[in-house]
Amino acid sequence: MSAAQIGAVAGVAIVTVVLAVLLRPYSPVYALLASLAGTVVLLAWMLPYAAQALEWLDTFSVYLRQEEFICLIRAAGIALVAQTAQDLCKDAGMTAMGAKVELAGRCMILLSALPMLQQVVDVWSRLLQ
């Protein structure tokens, strides 16, 4: 990633923030929509780079079981999406909604880790036999 690309990211973020600040006194809904649009644009722009990083990390998955690799990547994805949604809710002043989004994200991460935790319990039973 070059300096021009990170400059573009910063530029999009600043433009989105300025637009949201300008629109908020007149129409909070459009300010929120502008913030959401800027977030989606940045995420969509970042995804190819994240995919390249994931491809490189996939080369290390041969040393691990596929389950652990998938569980970690899935947890990271859930955390990213939930964090984004939580921040948008806080920007809109909906703190309670943001907390529920965080709770949902944590539950989904725990559910995706359940097979691993079950294996941990199995190992404990072998240790304590």
Add this chain to the structure above:
Amino acid sequence: MESVASMKNGCKMLWRFRLRRLMAVLLLVAIGGALCPAVYAEEMDTPPQIQDYLDEPGMSAEEFSSVTLSELLAGVWKTVSGEFLAPFRLLGQIGALLLLASAALTFAPSEGWRQCIELIAVAGCFLLSADGILELVSQVSAAISDWRLYLAGFLPIFAGVMVSCGQSAGALVCTGLFFSMASLSAQLICGVAMPLVRVYLALNSAAGISGVPPLQEATQGLTRCVRSLLRGISIGFAAVLGLQNTLAAQSDNLAMRAGGAVLSSSIPVVGAAAQDALASVLAGLRVVKGSLGFAAIAVLAAAFLPLFARCLVMRLVLAAGGLLAKAFGLSRSGAVLEGAAEGAGLCLSFLVFFFMLVVLSTALMIATGTGGFFG
């Protein structure tokens, strides 16, 4: 009157004869009953574990003499690579997991999400190290049990050789005090210490996954308990070692000197020559005793060294994994891996302790009574 008295005397004599005959028959029956097990001893089954040692010497003398240097080196390399490659493969797996976890954490900079992702990393680190450490604990327990069984077969033979060397008290101490201490230590290690190590490993992983401080304190307390147990057994062993030396050496030396004085003074003309001849015979028997003792030590060392290397490498690998985890900012994963390293270290401590118990006691028994017969 005289005929009545003579008849009475005759009856008494007949009664006494019959009583003596009955006593002789009873004595013969008793001797026969005591010898019968000895007669059928060859038909009685020896314990299977001891029979395995007698039936499978591993390598015959002809086979050993025909082995070339390259074959020997290839065999050594095969053994070493088998011992060292698996732990380093484990280190690679742990490193890959930690790298993935730290990369995943970059997507979730918030502290709350970091805890969720680190939970998965901790569980993954524990699962990766669990198989290796479980196998290690089982192997150490099995090795100590096997060595105890080996001593059960070896010590009576060694005691017999010690008796032939004139060390009756030493043989008694060998089969009584030393074997009792070795058996007690083996049972304490296999029955108490190793289960405590397993509980420690489970508590350590639970503390890492949950992050609850009381569990971490309980884990540290359990480590102190296991170390105290090892310390107690070591003190007992040191006391037995001192008693062994005191009880065996002094009384045997005194008996040997007294016997020599009686021999040389009681037999005229050839008493001194008989004393010298017996001294030569006993010197030869002491060589046999020393060879037998060192052979036992060599057999145990051959079984001990690969397991010792495995424990040491596993401990180093897990400690390195813990340091790597802390370098990546995964402190809970680091704590779990360091706890697993501590478990491997405890296994190593018990293994070395039992090996040294057997080696030092055997060396002491070899060394006692070698100061010269009658001198």
